[in-house]
Amino acid sequence: MSRKGSEPYRAATQRVAVRTALREGSAYDVVVGMGVLSDAGVLTRDALGPGGERAARALLAHDDALPRGLVNATAAAFTAAGLNIIACPVRASEAEKLFATVERIVQAAASGRLERGEPVVALGGGVVGDVAGFAAACYRRGVPVVQCPTTLLSMVDASVGGKTGVNVRVGDSLKKNMAGAFHQPALVLCDVATMQSLPARDLRSGLAECIKHAMIGADFGDADLLDLTRSALDHVLGMDAGALVELVSRNVAVKAACVAGDERETLASDAPHGGRMALNAGHTVAHAIETLPGLSHGRPSLADLTHGEAVGLGLLAEARLAATLGLLDGREAEELREVLERAGLPTAVRGLPDSARIIALMGDDKKVAGGRLRVSLPSRGRRCTLADDPPRDALAAAIDTVRGD
Numbered sequence: 001m002s003r004k005g006s007e008p009y010r011a012a013t014q015r016v017a018v019r020t021a022l023r024e025g026s027a028y029d030v031v032v033g034m035g036v037l038s039d040a041g042v043l044t045r046d047a048l049g050p051g052g053e054r055a056a057r058a059l060l061a062h063d064d065a066l067p068r069g070l071v072n073a074t075a076a077a078f079t080a081a082g083l084n085i086i087a088c089p090v091r092a093s094e095a096e097k098l099f100a101t102v103e104r105i106v107q108a109a110a111s112g113r114l115e116r117g118e119p120v121v122a123l124g125g126g127v128v129g130d131v132a133g134f135a136a137a138c139y140r141r142g143v144p145v146v147q148c149p150t151t152l153l154s155m156v157d158a159s160v161g162g163k164t165g166v167n168v169r170v171g172d173s174l175k176k177n178m179a180g181a182f183h184q185p186a187l188v189l190c191d192v193a194t195m196q197s198l199p200a201r202d203l204r205s206g207l208a209e210c211i212k213h214a215m216i217g218a219d220f221g222d223a224d225l226l227d228l229t230r231s232a233l234d235h236v237l238g239m240d241a242g243a244l245v246e247l248v249s250r251n252v253a254v255k256a257a258c259v260a261g262d263e264r265e266t267l268a269s270d271a272p273h274g275g276r277m278a279l280n281a282g283h284t285v286a287h288a289i290e291t292l293p294g295l296s297h298g299r300p301s302l303a304d305l306t307h308g309e310a311v312g313l314g315l316l317a318e319a320r321l322a323a324t325l326g327l328l329d330g331r332e333a334e335e336l337r338e339v340l341e342r343a344g345l346p347t348a349v350r351g352l353p354d355s356a357r358i359i360a361l362m363g364d365d366k367k368v369a370g371g372r373l374r375v376s377l378p379s380r381g382r383r384c385t386l387a388d389d390p391p392r393d394a395l396a397a398a399i400d401t402v403r404g405d
Contacts, residue, residue: 014249030160030188030256032249034241037074037148037191041081044119044146047187051117057084058146059109061132063124064089066150067197074123074148086112092127094174094291094307097167105135109143119144119186125151125202126158126307130180133164137183144186150194152206152236152244153308156213156251159188161259161279167291174291175364182264190252192244200344203237205308207343210247212282212315213254215336215378219273220257223382225250226339233342255279273376274386277367280376281384285399286314288361289352297346297404305349312345313402315378321398322377327385336378348404355396362395 013033031043045052058078062071075085088108090101109120120143122132129147136145147159165180195203207229214226228250235243262275274280289295290310296303305313319336322328340347352358359373367374372389379385 032190041078059086063092126154137181155190205306208308208312216384218382273384278384282315286310317398320401
């Protein structure tokens with residue numbers, strides 16, 4: 001899976017096996033390659049096992065903004081394998097990542113008489129994967145889900161690991177991922193060809209999650225991922241298929257190694273890196289600022305922040321916190337800033353409210369325990385440390401690191 005020196009990137013299809021510890025037989029494949037969606041129906045039947053032979057339908061929950069040709073071609077791949085499609089378009093935005101959207105998918109499944117062994121297929125980015133996965137977990141108390149991510153961010157993050165969920169509005173604020181379920185997919189198909197139509201801003205946003213994995217990669221078997229990411233940046237931004245396959249595969253392998261040992265995020269106290277909570281590096285700050293309206297890293301037209309932009313800013317702020325706590329060298333923090341800048345990601349944001357408000361929003365983070373904030377911090381040697389109840393003045397100074405006005 002690795003590339004040496006100046007060797008050209010190869011676009012050959014790669015498979016990464018994701019194995020979880022809780023349930024026997026819960027392993028599944030993540031297939032990464034160019035054009036893999038053309039075999040989606042056959043691959044899905046294989047992944048479903050004996051039940052796949054009896055399946056006659058599949059519900060296709062797809063981003064309603066995807067190119068029509070991509071949606072039709074994916075549907076045709078399932079139809080060719082004898083799976084009739086129940087189509088369910090989804091508006092893919094954080095504001096629509098709600099119970100109401102999950103209910104619409106469940107209603108479509110019920111209207112189409114989707115049976116228990118028949119899959120829900122999620123075609124789109126992270127929002128589609130989250131709501132479709134949650135619907136699959138709920139419908140008939142659980143049907144298979146096949147994740148077909150179409151963005152770099154969803155390929156390396158949301159599609160793998162089984163987390164699904166929705167946002168919940170509480171008063172005037174939208175609480176991120178406050179409801180959901182762990183529901184591992186039967187199969188993940190990462191077709192890098194789907195990124196051909198991806199706006200440059202969205203591609204860069206996906207790189208933020210890749211950089212996050214690289215900053216903690218040594219804890220999960222890939223201490224060299226940051227070096228690969230740096231060397232691949234120009235190729236990835238130029239849509240080189242081989243570079244995309246390599247980058248996605250390596251990132252999936254890091255996430256798979258983390259998920260395998262802590263599927264349901266319960267081992268925080270058993271490992272210095274916090275188990276699966278390590279994947280939340282950058283996210284404590286990111287989730288606090290991501291849903292704030294009107295934040296921009298440049299022109300007002302660039303508001304609101306994308307998830308990846310918020311993660312990049314969160315990584316920078318949390319790297320500052322880690323340095324303050326003696327967990328990260330200044331050189332490594334600067335290395336992070338440089339790679340974010342090279343990826344075209346913002347390193348400061350305008351319009352941030354005062355630090356006290358952001359810290360209060362961080363109190364909604366799912367890692368909070370006993371009223372104490374816990375933050376997954378990028379640490380020395382490309383590792384992660386779960387910091388328990390960091391000082392408020394250090395948090396405020398960390399937030400000020402990314403303040404752009």
